[in-house]
Amino acid sequence: MNSLRARIAALLIAAILTVVGLATLAASRALRAPDPETTIGPVARQIHVLAALAETAPDSLRAAGGRVEESPAGGEVLERMSLFLNRALERTAPPPHPPRSVIVSREGAEGMLLASVALAGGGWLVTPVPDPSPPDDQWLILTIWLGMILVGSGAVSLYAARRLSRPMELLEGAASRIGADATLPEVPETGPAEVRATARALNQLSERLRGAMESRMRLVAAAGHDLRTPMTRMRLRAEFIEDDAERGKWLADLEELDLIADSAIRLVREEAGGDGAEPLRLDRLLHDIARELRETGHEVRLGDLAPLTVRAGPLALKRALRNLVLNAATHGGGAEIGLSRQGVRAMVEIRDNGPGIPEDLIGQVFEPFFRADPARRKTMPGAGLGLAIAREILERFGGCIAIANLRDGDGNPLGLLQKVTLDCTSPSGAAPGVPG
Structure with missing residues (x-):
């Protein structure tokens, strides 16, 4: 009931049911059978005529729809109906x-109603009378009526x-299709005018975002590339000191500048796409990364590594995971890697023994050139782009990474x-054709 569609549907259903319910109530009141006290008068006059006929010309009574019996008709006596008819006979006598x-x-149980009238000379006039009660299946009819209203x-x-x-x-679907770029x-x-306007606005927004991303990538790539020439000249001059x-x-500072330029260009390349995806054994990749860093x-x-297969670019995923493991080994005094399965997802956990990151800064760790301790620049290698590159990949x-x-x-x-x-890539964790 939290979605807009459910709320609109509930409002419309409630409105329709309320209107139809009120209309049904009004119709039932208007079409309700009249009170027997006011409608039984013609029946009482007919009984008077039949009784007089039975007392004066009994032979013609059968043609009029009645008969003379020695006792009243059998069956269930209807007290209320008898009371109504007696009152009507008193008024119309x-x-x-x-x-x-x-x-x-x-x-x-389903028979007709019979009126037994005492005759002056003895005996009883038995004649059928109309049944003013509603039909027995009235609740079934009402239920079907309400059911049709509800379904419709x-x-x-x-x-x-x-x-x-x-x-x-349209907005929800567009948001779910937003890519990594x-x-x-x-x-x-x-579609309707509102849908076309929404789609047009989304397309314009996407085009502007794409232009802004491409402009940023060109700027970073150009800056990283153009820095190489002056850094090369500065390195040559530094050799003569x-x-x-x-x-x-001087050479250490230039090396750090060179590392920053390379990392910036690498980040742009990762945002631009990188290598294609293919089935990849994640546990073997982690083994290779650990061996190279050792x-x-x-x-x-290495902790427990489940034999799981994912779909990714081999070089790009290796670069991302290597950045994370290297970050833990460099700043955390060592890294411990584990791989497990959580539902349909493979989970890699990388733990270290370092001091961690201040809680007020942990939301900024994926920003380019982020450092928890700015003073660490002089003692720790790196340009501060490892986590940003890893997340992009x-x-x-x-x-995702947390x-x-x-x-x-x-x-x-x-x-x-x-x-x-x-x-x-498969329920068992390994892709078809990939050995465990």
Whole structure:
């Protein structure tokens, strides 16, 4: 009931049922059978005529629809109907005849109503009378009537709600198709005027976003590329500095600038697309990353690695996971890698033993050139783009990354947890044809 379509449908159904209910109530009041007290008068006059005929010319009574019996008709006696008919006979009795006594009974559960009238000379006049009671299946008819109203109003309301909420569905669908580059495919500009206006606005917004992204990528790529020439000249000049310590500082700063330029260009390349996706054994990839980092002197430990297969670009995914593991090994005093299955998702957990990240800064870790401690620039390598590049790659292949601080029961820091999730390519975790 939280969606706009459900609310519109509920409102329309309630409105239709209320109107139809009031109309049904008014119709039932207007078409209700009249009160027997006022409608039984003609029946009473007919009984007077038949009784007089039975007393004067009994032979012609059968043709008039009655008969003379020695006792009243059998069956269930209807007290209320008998009372109504006796009152009517009193009101309609022709002078100087005294009021007649009548008993109304029913022959069986579904039989007709019979009026038994006491005759002056003895015996009883038995004649059928109309039944003013409503039909026995009146509740079934009412239930069918209300059911048809409910089904019809529900169908009409759902159709109207769907038409009215179409622009909202268009917005929702467009938002769900936004890619890693913050743009969305072109939305068809068809349908009612409101839908076409919404689609046109979305297409214009997407075009502007695409232009802004391309402009930013060109700017970063151009800046990274153009920095290489002056840095090369500065490196050549630094070689002529006679003071070894001063020359070392210059070369270290230039190396850091070169690393920043390379990282910026790499980030733009990842945003532009990178390599295509293919089935990839994630546990083997993590083994390779751990082995390479150990060979370079980093402390990397492997935990339980489930044999899971994902669909991604091999080089790009390796670069992303290597950045995360290297970040943990460099800043966290060592990295521990685990791989498990969570439903249809493969989950990579990378833990370290470092001080973690301040809680007020943890939401900024994926921003380019972010550093939790700016003073660390002089002692720790890196340009601050590793996490940004990793997220760009993972989101391109339908994955996501989350970072959280680890703490013990007393709130003391235990390190940092980097959690990566990617879709598995098959229910068993391994792609068809890929050995376990």
